[in-house]
Amino acid sequence: MQNEHEMLGEIIKNARMKADITVEDLAAKVGVGERFIYRIENEGKKPSYEILFNLIRELDISPDLIFYPEKPSKDSEIED
Secondary structure, three states: OOOHHHHHHHHHHHHHHHOOOOHHHHHHHHOOOHHHHHHHHHHOOOOOHHHHHHHHHHHOOOHHHHHOOOOOOHHHHHHO
8 A cells, every 4th residue: 555655746746747747847837846846756755735735736636636535536436
């Protein structure tokens, strides 16, 4: 089972790829360095509330996906 930080990194990475945004572009939009985004996505780095808020808004991620991962998402309900 993945821990919460691995799940967060995976959620951020998947949302970024789905939005077709490069790490460089996302970092610039959120106001952090590229390495910081890589560390969130791949190394389990925990972003501050402000950065997490900016990532959620920039990538149009449902906060429920991050804070309630056990709750089925609307996308999975549509697929069923």
